[in-house]
Amino acid sequence: MKYRKKKRTLKHNLFAGLYTLLAWGLYLLFLPLILLLSFKKKYRHSIPARFFLRNNPPLPEGRVWFHACSFGETRALKPIIEAIGREKTALTTTTQTGFSEAKKLAEAVRYLPFEPLLWFWVRPQKALVVMEAELWFLLFYLAKRRGAKTMLINARISDRSWKSYRRFAWFYTRIFDQIDEVYAQSETDKARLELLGASNVTVTGNIKLAEPAKVTKKYPKPSGIVVTAASTHEGEEEGILRAFLEWRAGHPDAKLLLVPRHPERFDKVYDIARKSAQDAGLDVGRWSESRSLDADIVVIDVMGELINFYAVSDIVILGGAFAPVGGHNPAELLPFGCRLISGRNIFNQKAIFSALEGALLCDLEALAPTLEKAVSAKPPRLKQAVTLEPILKGIADVV
Structure with a gap:
């Protein structure tokens, strides 16, 4: 047994050396x-x-x-x-x-x-x-x-x-x-x-579901139905805006909060939203400038506050799944009773979505009718609990 362990360690040391040389070459x-x-x-x-x-x-x-x-x-x-x-x-x-x-x-x-x-x-x-x-x-x-x-x-x-x-x-x-x-x-x-x-x-389940998200700042909820398009990516905003404007014809007091995933796209997404709003005769705001949610469409151009906007939302359109990105974590909106709409490209978040019931999945082409469906839908909820105990026990062995 000792010889086998020594031989195995020798093999790993050799692999580590070759791997390091390759990594330096790539560097x-x-x-x-x-x-x-x-x-x-x-x-x-x-x-x-x-x-x-x-x-x-x-x-x-x-x-x-x-x-x-x-x-x-x-x-x-x-x-x-x-x-x-x-x-x-x-x-x-x-x-x-x-x-x-x-x-x-x-x-x-x-x-x-x-x-x-x-x-x-x-x-x-x-x-x-x-x-x-x-x-x-x-x-x-x-x-x-x-x-x-x-x-x-x-x-x-x-x-x-x-x-x-x-x-x-x-x-x-x-x-x-x-x-x-x-x-x-x-x-x-x-x-x-x-x-x-x-x-x-x-x-253990997905530990991203273990602790409910909490707001860090409280904002007043605007009147009307508040739709938040969260963590959007390239190629998603235009389709979301078209669907929102189509659906809004039946809900003229509705507002859209548009939250791009990456800060380097804030300016571009603001320009996209402003053009869409102008064509529809609506007003568009920029959160970093106004700190107001009163506009028909508001681009949220700050990081780390998505939870705070979930707290004032009625419906969340979760980005990253209408484009082939793999989706984002839907569990963060669970404590706030929002209805959830996502695209179908959720391959990176399949485990979380499978732990939920009540999420609405659709393509961009069907987003407007799905928004209407979400108005009367029930918020998503967890099917089963998640535990951290085995992980904490494993760490406790060495601390």
Whole structure:
């Protein structure tokens, strides 16, 4: 048994060395593009930190180290971090929106460096807890090598990506060899993860559903039916505006709050909305300028306040699923009694949608009649509860 374990470790060390050489080669190959992207507003903080370690020192040692990618994944860690304590935790992320949210949850917050840089950056931690699909080989390998218990939580493999995972199963098997415990969103995810080599897999449900969203600021609700088009992407706003204007003919007091997903598109979406409003004889406002919801159409051009606008909404049209993006988290609107409309491209959020009943799915062409249907529909609700207890127990073993 000892010989087999030693041989297996030797094999992993060799793979880590070859993997690192390949990663350095890719780094040098794409260095000009990385430098170019670093001047874009969207990446001006994350790229220098991740690829050049600018203002990005190693985390303090001896913490429970959490890693998440996006804003939503980072926010979902809140109840777990609160249960452990800020002083015992550290948090890394890869996006600027995720980083901003992480600063609210922990004091030790960093951008996760590009993989080969982790050799110089990773310090001994009590545990590494990674969210969802952030399967970086060197992240798990180096954390485990330097003494951390390694955990993958809220793990999922979408229908769309399953074929790709199977094609590279030989690679993912090596990653899962470095992970001590896996907590999956569903039984389907558990079966797929085990086929890729994961062991000690427990189903906990989607932890994004574990804590109800709460408002951070209270705004007065406008009169009439308030429709919020949330987290919209390129190619969605025009169709949503057309459907809203068609449906509004029967509800002339209705208002639309239009919330683009990415801040770099705020100006463009405002121009799209202004043209649509002008053609229809309606007025359009911009939240950052007026701080008012009185206009017929209001473009919400701020980050981190979507929950506050859910709280004044009657119907939510959730973006990212009319375009082939994969959808966004519908659970955040559940506490506010909004009716939910989504597109059909929910492949990244299938586990959450399957845990709900009452969501209305349609194509953009059918959005206007679906809005009418939503007026008298019941708000969506959870079919079953989600538990964090197995995850907290797994972390408690090392803290």
